[in-house]
Amino acid sequence: MADKKFYIETYGCQMNFADSEIVNSILLEDGMSPVHEAEQADVILVNTCSIRENAETKVWNRLKEFRQLKREKSDLTVGVLGCMAERIKDQIIEQEHLVDIVVGPDAYRDIPKLIEEVEDGRKAVNVLLSLEETYADIAPVRTTGNGVTAFVSIMRGCDNMCSFCVVPFTRGRERSRPMESILNEIRQLSEQGYKEVTLLGQNVNSYKDGENTFAKLMYEASQVDPEMRFRFSSPHPKDFPDELLHIIAEKPNLCNYIHIPAQAGSSSMLERMRRPYTREQYLELVEKMKSIIPGLSLSTDIIAGFCDETEEEHEQTLSLMKEVEYDLAYMFAYSERERTLAYRKFEDNVPEEIKKRRLSEIITQQMDIQAKRNKEEIGRRHLVLVEGTSKRSDDQMSGRTDTNKMVVFDRMDFSKGDYVEVEVVDSTSATLIARPVKKSSIAEFYKKEAVA
Ligand code: 5AD
Ligand code: SF4
Numbered sequence: 001m002a003d004k005k006f007y008i009e010t011y012g013c014q015m016n017f018a019d020s021e022i023v024n025s026i027l028l029e030d031g032m033s034p035v036h037e038a039e040q041a042d043v044i045l046v047n048t049c050s051i052r053e054n055a056e057t058k059v060w061n062r063l064k065e066f067r068q069l070k071r072e073k074s075d076l077t078v079g080v081l082g083c084m085a086e087r088i089k090d091q092i093i094e095q096e097h098l099v100d101i102v103v104g105p106d107a108y109r110d111i112p113k114l115i116e117e118v119e120d121g122r123k124a125v126n127v128l129l130s131l132e133e134t135y136a137d138i139a140p141v142r143t144t145g146n147g148v149t150a151f152v153s154i155m156r157g158c159d160n161m162c163s164f165c166v167v168p169f170t171r172g173r174e175r176s177r178p179m180e181s182i183l184n185e186i187r188q189l190s191e192q193g194y195k196e197v198t199l200l201g202q203n204v205n206s207y208k209d210g211e212n213t214f215a216k217l218m219y220e221a222s223q224v225d226p227e228m229r230f231r232f233s234s235p236h237p238k239d240f241p242d243e244l245l246h247i248i249a250e251k252p253n254l255c256n257y258i259h260i261p262a263q264a265g266s267s268s269m270l271e272r273m274r275r276p277y278t279r280e281q282y283l284e285l286v287e288k289m290k291s292i293i294p295g296l297s298l299s300t301d302i303i304a305g306f307c308d309e310t311e312e313e314h315e316q317t318l319s320l321m322k323e324v325e326y327d328l329a330y331m332f333a334y335s336e337r338e339r340t341l342a343y344r345k346f347e348d349n350v351p352e353e354i355k356k357r358r359l360s361e362i363i364t365q366q367m368d369i370q371a372k373r374n375k376e377e378i379g380r381r382h383l384v385l386v387e388g389t390s391k392r393s394d395d396q397m398s399g400r401t402d403t404n405k406m407v408v409f410d411r412m413d414f415s416k417g418d419y420v421e422v423e424v425v426d427s428t429s430a431t432l433i434a435r436p437v438k439k440s441s442i443a444e445f446y447k448k449e450a451v452a
Helices: 014-029 053-072 083-094 108-119 167-171 179-191 214-224 242-250 267-272 279-292 311-324 341-345 352-375 442-451
Strands: 005-010 043-048 077-082 101-103 124-126 149-153 196-200 229-233 257-259 297-304 328-333 381-389 396-401 406-410 419-427 431-440
Touching: 005 014, 014 043, 014 077, 014 108, 014 149, 014 196, 043 053, 043 083, 053 077, 053 083, 077 083, 077 108, 083 101, 083 167, 101 108, 108 124, 149 179, 179 196, 179 214, 196 214, 214 229, 214 242, 242 279, 267 279, 267 311, 279 297, 279 311, 297 311, 297 352, 311 352, 328 352, 352 419, 381 406, 381 431, 381 442, 406 419, 419 442
Parallel strands: 005 043, 043 077, 077 101, 101 124, 149 196, 196 229, 257 297, 297 328, 406 431
Antiparallel strands: 381 396, 381 419, 396 406, 419 431
């Protein structure tokens, strides 16, 4: 496929961004070359998300814009990759001149062949899901990142079957990538100068490769490079291993930050959501996390207005969030998805304006909590990994603390990829403003902390 230029646009979660890097690698291997603007491409690929209706709407609108490009350039190929593929393959292929290729998340190795089929004048589809595919042997090509932080996918699919969620249908059954191939990728990233890796999966605590558990994988990762930091996303509250909490507490390069999706604050709602834990069990887990890992920062996912949600249940979500005091939360209004249990068995019966009002109450409360939590940071010292120049000003650098808080501070002579010790001097609900103290390292900074 030499000479062809490709452009990939990615929507959705970090998993999807990681997948685009695998697709990048497959196309480069095939002799194609990447371009950064759709207008210059021979092949445009849109890596899509189905998680909520508005994610899909965005993609449809974008495809309509590409249809205009296709009119101007008759040999332009447009493909839909990822989560929307299976759901809408018929619809998409039937719409004249909108999409030529549809490829599901387990069929990316097939893309070069599918592009050839299109050249022969056919529409090309492969949405087969696999029980084995983990792309373990493909080294992702990271073209859009900052060169400092990287995502590494450790498993694919999901077997949880939360009643609201389409992911088990779009991404298939859960399977883990061999531990050695993950560690090799981390070693390569370390050699390339990356300083932070986030291990990704739909449910990382069910990671399993023979005897190797997720806790073991995190431990082994931490040993690869003591100056490289590690995060992970997302674990499930139902089977969070204690062992992992102790490893995080012990290892200075495993970040004191856990994203632990609650989804709702009442046991009755959790049961309808098919989340196998109660409010009390979730709160116990949070207490345990906080007691084992001092200074832990927590984030969560919350859905407002799921089927049959009562005002009382909504209040319980607010009260759970208040009790935990999350440092960050991703908050959504429920959006009904075809094929899910909720679609088949329940009614999406919370009126739109009530969903909106509840969501906005949740967001407002969370912003207040974040502002308060961040204010408490004033005067504290943190080790920040510099990710680049601040969006607001070229004279400032930005990066994140171990606890995943965004920090901005004066540029001085720091560079991307440096660890800098800072002292927090001011804050908003989203950002800490800091005074840089000096360039440092994980070894130096945490040794001092241990003594103090
Ligand atoms: N509607 C709204 N939010 C959803 N999520 C998953 N499915 C839906 C849905 N149908 C949210 C959950 C999940 C996050 C990735 O997206 O909170 O954790
Ligand atoms: Fe990621 Fe889920 Fe969206 Fe797929 S549907 S891209 S798994 S968030």
